[in-house]
Amino acid sequence: MTDIPTETNGHRPTDPAAPLELTVLPARPPVGAEGDGPGAEVVSIETARDRRTPSPLTVPAPRPETPAGAPAPVLEGEVVRVDVLGEADRDWRAELAEKNRTRRPIVPLWLRSRTDAIETLRWAGEYAAYVAGYQLARTPLYAGRLAVRAPRGLARLVAGMVRWTFDLEGEPVRLSAVQKADPEAYLKLSRQRDSRVRLRVWVSGAALVTLLIASIIVASVPTAAQWTALAVAVAVLGVIGRPADRPLIDRAVIPTRVEKLTSDIVVRALTVLGVSGLNAKADVNFVAPITRDGPGWRADVDLPYGVTVTDVMDKRERLASALRRPLGCIWPEGDSSIHEGRLILWVGDKDLSKTIVKSPLDKAGSHDVFKGIPFGNDPRGxxxxxxxxxxxxxxxxxxxxxxxxxxxxxxxxxxxxxxxxxxxxxxxxxxxxxxxxxxxxxxxxxxxxxxxxxxxxxxxxxxxxxxxxxxxxxxxxxxxxxxxxxxxxxxxxxxxxxxxxxxxxxxxxxxxxxxxxxxxxxxxxxxxxxxxxxxxxxxxxxxxxxxxxxxxxxxxxxxxxxxxxxxxxxxxxxxxxxxxxxxxxxxxxxxxxxxxxxxxxxxxxxxxxxxxxxxxxxxxxxxxxxxxxxxxxxxxxxxxxxxxGEQPEATAPAYDLLADIAAVLAAGEAKVWNETVVDRLADLRPEVYGPWAEQEGPARTAQLTNALKPYGIKTGQVWGTPPGGGKGANRIGIVRDDILTAITERDGKKGFGAGS
Structure with a gap:
């Protein structure tokens, strides 16, 4: 086969969704080598992707026969379809999955927990009810204030109407034109004033006539309507006559001194702790906006590289000082499921040490221990x-x-x-x-x-x-x-x-x-x-x-x-x-x-x-x-x-299980079945081990196995024969050396503890 030169050995279809095609060309002989070698050049997928220009001179070579069951070889000049996702595709999917994992929740934090939602809504309802009750109780006070301020409001209303009707607000400008001896500006301003006054006189007159007619109508209606109209008029005039420095309605709730937690406050507090790597130039990254979380503020922070949450927790007292809050309000914690530098800083409104947690069981009629026991509250309530x-x-x-x-x-x-x-x-x-x-x-x-x-x-x-x-x-x-x-x-x-x-x-x-x-x-x-x-x-x-x-x-x-x-x-x-x-x-x-x-x-x-x-x-x-x-x-x-009113139950007599087992094992017995040991123990101490021997089959064997677990002794299959002779068999049993070793270790520890 003749080598056909080409500038590329990869071809990418126009359609980006189509599979990648690779052309494998014959390898060129090294410089100075004689003849053309039959070998093929190894081409990586990355190299093929970088070579974008297809060559029309690439000619596929015929495929030789392949034995059945053997993988087909890649031949020179063959176009190879790559249908398997490559590293780039996997990286893209992993990146997308990571972005999906770190998306902020659509539902706010306080709505994701039924307890938090109920607590927030309860607080909002109590707050609204308190404010409403506070203001309703002071309705007579507010009515008196309106009545006192109504005459001043009437005077302000009349004075305002006169100034507006006769355009008195433009008087200083016209006087300024007179003082400057500017006749053209004065005439222009005068014509404008005359035009305004003519229109405003008609408007004011219509308003006065309307007011007079309304007064006549009110005078003819029942007394209740008259008082209602009078109250409305007094209220309107009272609002108009209010002083600028004294609002009509008092505050039901005075704002607290607890300032809102902001990123600047958090960064300032963290950088003064004296933690190595955490200074004014350190990169403190907020992974989510600071939000309300229960009765406090929550800040999710990525600390600078090399700084751990433990470093900050060690400085909790200094952190409280930096945030100007009591120590019982500051609760930093980490989220090691993300990384060791993820800090969740929660700053409460109230000092946890001054909070008394009431038990839900105080008023409970009964309880189910399978559902757990309400124990207390976390800092977020x-x-x-x-x-x-x-x-x-x-x-x-x-x-x-x-x-x-x-x-x-x-x-x-x-x-x-x-x-x-x-x-x-x-x-x-x-x-x-x-x-x-x-x-x-x-x-x-x-x-x-x-x-x-x-x-x-x-x-x-x-x-x-x-x-x-x-x-x-x-x-x-x-x-x-x-x-x-x-x-x-x-x-x-x-x-x-x-x-x-x-x-x-x-x-x-x-x-x-x-x-x-x-x-x-x-x-x-x-x-x-x-x-x-x-x-x-x-x-x-x-x-x-x-x-x-x-x-x-x-x-x-x-x-x-x-x-x-x-x-x-x-x-x-x-x-x-x-x-x-x-x-x-x-x-x-x-x-x-x-x-x-x-x-x-x-x-x-x-x-x-x-x-x-x-x-x-x-x-x-x-x-x-x-x-x-x-x-x-x-x-x-x-x-x-x-x-x-029953008498205390009698306890079993004191006994040493390991010593008793050692006593019933003969010197030549290396391994003994559990059931045999239980029978011998029952003969030794019937008052203690008698109930063990009364159990049947596997229960008797398991009794000794469970009793030996605290001592670290395991039972297993051992060969033995029934008492009095018989066919041998493998059954669950113990090894005598294990018992003796456990006794030696236990007694040694007791002796060491007594001596120390």
């Missing part, structure tokens, strides 16, 4: 609900920061649900939860050893209850329990015994740090938190001393919802809110002692960490809720335990 089912909650703070008040609010929602069993333990001894005593299945208030022992017994009973529920849930049919977790339909069937059970332990550090009960209580609590979530068992812990001794790490690491009020430092902050919370800008150290009581960071209840002020229930309000709850439960016939 929006209600925040905390989910309860399938969660465990940890609350921590320094003393006096509103921790117990937060617990009271959660307890109110719990007792108002008649299907929920309440176990409340207040280990401070001040009686903060005493109003709820009448509806609790288990209740204690005190700081003595007996009270702490009672709480420890509750955790032991709960552990046993978790194991019972795990076995009971397995027996439920799939149509009733498809997800293997407690639902509202299951909870309503009281006979199943799978209703929600919520255990509150306030001041839990007094339990977990106790020399006698602490270790076992910590193990039980960790077991309950890990396994009770799907079984309707909920643990709510509150502490004012978050450290490793008072709050075991196995507990703090596994709770799903955390609420941290004011704490002293980073260690306490991360103990409550989770590892790296302080580093990520979630810092409860920013709250002021006493001033921000009740305000804290809520993590896990919402997609992002949120500042929340918990609703406040005083003792009378708490008592009212407890009374309603008692009446509901009495009517439903669900009062039990302490509320029904």
């Amino acid at each position: 929006r209600l925040v609900t905390v989910p309860i089912i399938e969660h465990n909650i940890l609350i921590g703070s320094q003393p006096g920061q509103g921790k117990t008040a937060s617990v009271r609010e959660l307890a109110a929602g719990i007792v108002l649900d008649v299907t929920t069993e309440a176990w409340f333990h207040e280990l401070k001894g001040t009686g903060d939860l005493d109003p709820y005593e009448k509806v609790c299945h288990r209740y204690v208030s005190g700081i003595d050893d007996a009270s702490i022992g009672y709480a420890a017994d509750s955790l032991a009973l709960l552990r046993k209850e978790v194991m019972r529920r795990a076995a009971a849930l397995k027996t439920l049919p799939a149509d009733l329990c498809p997800d293997r977790k407690v639902t509202r339909a299951i909870a309503d069937k009281r006979s199943l015994g799978l209703h929600p059970l919520v255990c509150i332990i306030d001041e839990c550090q007094n339990l977990f740090a106790h020399a006698e009960y602490g270790d076992k209580a910590g193990e039980d609590a960790e077991f309950i938190i890990k396994l009770g979530r799907a079984l309707g068992v909920v643990l709510i812990l509150a502490t004012q001393r978050p450290d490793k001794d008072s709050l075991p790490t196995g507990i703090s690491a596994n709770v799903s919802i955390r609420f941290c009020l004011r704490v002293a430092g980073q260690l306490e902050n991360d103990m409550i809110l989770g590892t790296s919370a302080y580093k990520n800008g979630i810092r409860a150290t920013v709250f002021q002692p006493k001033v921000d009581a009740g305000t804290g960071y809520l993590v896990g209840a919402t997609p992002m960490a949120k500042v929340v002020k918990a609703a406040y229930l005083d003792t009378p309000a708490t008592q009212r809720i407890a009374d309603r709850a008692h009446a509901l439960r009495a009517a439903a016939g669900v009062l039990s335990g302490h509320a029904a």
Whole structure:
């Protein structure tokens, strides 16, 4: 084949929607090479696009035969159709998608939330009603002002009519022409005045005649119409006679001193914080106009490159000073879903620390815990609900920061649900939860050893209850329990015994740090938190001393919802809110002692960490809720335990599961079936393990598997033979070395902790 020279190897059709055609030409031999090589030149799509001029000399070469199933080769001079979207097309689509994502919403922010819309409309309605009432109450005052100003208005009206009729407003100009001895200008102005006066005299005369006729007509009508006409005349004359410096109508609402948030104010405030990279020359970009958002202003800002939202949050006090607002009005937060430099600055009209959040439960007839519990408001006044089912909650703070008040609010929602069993333990001894005593299945208030022992017994009973529920849930049919977790339909069937059970332990550090009960209580609590979530068992812990001794790490690491009020430092902050919370800008150290009581960071209840002020229930309000709850439960016939006057349930005897398993395993047994271990444990301690052995088949095996999970021991398939001989088989079992290793590690940690 003869090479045909050409200036381009790409051809783009005139129609931009048509596919790109590429012509592959033979490769030219290098300089100095002999003959023409048969190879083809490799042409990139980008190069073909850059070469726009088609060549009429390009001749396609015949296609050789290709074996069946093999990809057809690209031949010299062949026109190739490119129908697949290229990188440019994908980039264009990605850019369009990005633009669509960042479009401003058509519906305003306050209309996108039903709560915000109702709050805004309610405020507007209350404002309009107040202004209307204020002005109506002052109607007699305004009438008196009009009557006093009417004579002055009449004089102004008559004087104005005379000046207009005789063109007296042009008199100074005519006098100026006389003084300048300009006869031509004076004559011209005089003729203009005479023309105006002739017309205006007729108009004024017609107006006076009309007014006279109207007066005669009014004089002949009933007295009510006469008074109405007089009132209208006085009102008109009063308006005409008003002084320039004294308006007729008073202001119903005096404007506040809070200035509107503007971009200049925000930039000025940010650039004086002393943050590196954030100065007067820095590029602060507003991604959306500053708008009203609830009772305050919202500014969405992209900080300069290299500056993070955490840098600004660290300077919250200086930011409040720069904005000339109280600290409780300034709430900067980030939106890491976009990038770490996206700042959402919300500046409220009122100081959050001076706001008392009223609980919706104060007037609620009943409540459903499966819908969560209304907990408090965020700085923008929006209600925040905390989910309860399938969660465990940890609350921590320094003393006096509103921790117990937060617990009271959660307890109110719990007792108002008649299907929920309440176990409340207040280990401070001040009686903060005493109003709820009448509806609790288990209740204690005190700081003595007996009270702490009672709480420890509750955790032991709960552990046993978790194991019972795990076995009971397995027996439920799939149509009733498809997800293997407690639902509202299951909870309503009281006979199943799978209703929600919520255990509150306030001041839990007094339990977990106790020399006698602490270790076992910590193990039980960790077991309950890990396994009770799907079984309707909920643990709510509150502490004012978050450290490793008072709050075991196995507990703090596994709770799903955390609420941290004011704490002293980073260690306490991360103990409550989770590892790296302080580093990520979630810092409860920013709250002021006493001033921000009740305000804290809520993590896990919402997609992002949120500042929340918990609703406040005083003792009378708490008592009212407890009374309603008692009446509901009495009517439903669900009062039990302490509320029904029953004696405390006896707890299972104390035992060491790992030591007991090690005792029943022979030295030569490396692996043993679960069911065999359970039978031996039942022989060792019938009062403890007897109920385990009474279960059938898989339930007995699962009992031991679940009991070993808190210790990190996993069960699996092991080979064994039935007691007394028989055919060997693979069944779920344990490895003896795993038990011994767990005992060694546990005892080593206890020894280290005691020595340190």
